[in-house]
Amino acid sequence: MDQSSTSALLQGAVRDLATGVASALASGGHDPVGGDTTVTVGTGSHTLAAVRVLGADLLLPHVLFGTPVDPDTAALFRKAVDAYPPRADAAPTVVWSHWAMARTLRRLDPGPLAGESGAEPDAGWLHDAPWQVLTHQLAVLAPLALPDEDHAVARAARRRPVDVARGFVRAVRRRDWVQAAGAGRWLTLLDGVPDTLGLEAGLVFTELMGGGDPRVALQVGAARRVRAGALV
């Protein structure tokens, strides 16, 4: 199998999903999200894999606005959770990403979950991480950045707001807009962020510079919504 073309296909499928979610966030949930996934992205394993990669954020508009999830999307989401459990040696971000999906499922579509205990994974790898690594990892786990969360990753972020702010600045300077947007989303939720950061303008800047990438648009849109306290 040609790995590079598969990877490009997977990334493309993820972007398509992200576009839909970003639109739904921007429109305030008035349009259904996810209904087009099977049509837009195509059939087969790329769709499912893309759902797994986008993770909990696929259903973010429903979490934020309380709109119902259509049954097909819910089924696809559940299927992705079941089909791609973290492997034995999976990295912490993989484990947490899966945990976030499972938890989203429990919230929105309670049902029997194969082998899911709900227990939090370990977040020790963040404790002594240098601020550069901390921010990078938090950005990868942006789907976990929601108001009023009390899991170990959120606690790790809350303990180090200045470090996350530094990581945001660094990401912007490196033109890593996806990381900047994810970091920015966390920052909107944290206390103790330095005033001099200029976060709001920084998010607008990130969107201006990187918004062509739907993942950036999604995270910036999420940051706006979670700041507005749209969590239902």
Added chain:
Amino acid sequence: MPSIEETLEEVTEIQNAEIEAVLNPLECDGVFRDSRRCAALALQCGTGQTLLSPPTPRPKKA
């Protein structure tokens, strides 16, 4: 010749590995960065300051 089940398993395994790689990305090199003018500035080591200012032209040899 592998069975269909084995092939599908291999496909899923490859996909899971790929997904996990995407979900655990290494950081890219900074893409940036400053314009050529800023790069030239780096060689000038600051502008317009009397001290810690651009290197001055080399005296001509007699």
Added chain:
Amino acid sequence: MTDPRLVHTVGVRAMEWLWDHRDGFRLEPDVDPEVGFLERFKPIGELASICRVLFREGVAGSRQAELARRLLDHAWRETLDGGRMLVRGQRTEPVSPIPFEVYLPFKELGYSQPEVERAALLNHRLDSWNFLEVRPTRLLGLSAFQRRFGLTPRTPEAEALNATWLAHTPEPWTADGHIGYDITHAVFHLTDWGEHPDGLPEHIADYLATWLPVWIDDWLDLRRWDLLGELLVVDACLPRPTLDQRAWEGFAAAQQPDGAMPAVGAIPEGEPDAVFDIVYHPTLVAAFASVLGTSRALTELAHSPA
């Protein structure tokens, strides 16, 4: 904890290079008028300011202190012809602040040139000299130099500061290379080149403590050694210097065996004179950063619990 010896060694080697290449600090008496006679004074002023720092900090070690003294004597006696070149500079371009700026560190070290001093007093009275259009950080520097000379600054330092970028503690994610140098120069002038770190207003010190680690990370990543060196000076001026270990190790690793510090990336190749012009500045900066950093590192050690 960053090894103070690593920090110290950068300065030792930089000073050896500066001494070996002292003839590079050369004026051009028969210069093309387009270029201007005063252009080549600036490196000499920088050399004098930094050697003054070496004395002041008192940790240079006998070899470094000796080299600093010898460099200063050489610059004053040979390059400036006992200060007469400054007089000539003043007479060539009477309204230029450069002779004044170069003279001040020498004066503070005990050298004297009466005609330059009289010109300084006159220029202090001139509205024209004092309202020359210069960049905000330079104006801040000129006001600070007037104070150090014993004159009341015509533009109060607080007013000059307020026109600078740094005074407004702007969005840190906008800081590019130009802004980087504006930051460092403002700090140099606020602290009298590290002599008075408490010259940093509290809100600026807090701002720098927060964001300096990011800029240091940035310029280290980009191998911009000259700007990184200036930021390491700024770090040493903070109430609680970090002496960023990764940055100092990278900085030290970039230094050449002969003590030269490249400006960006690798050491340039070419005619020795051309290389000097590119390299003297980051090497001076390396000596500066090393002296201040070593001083702070030793203070930290002295104050840490046994």
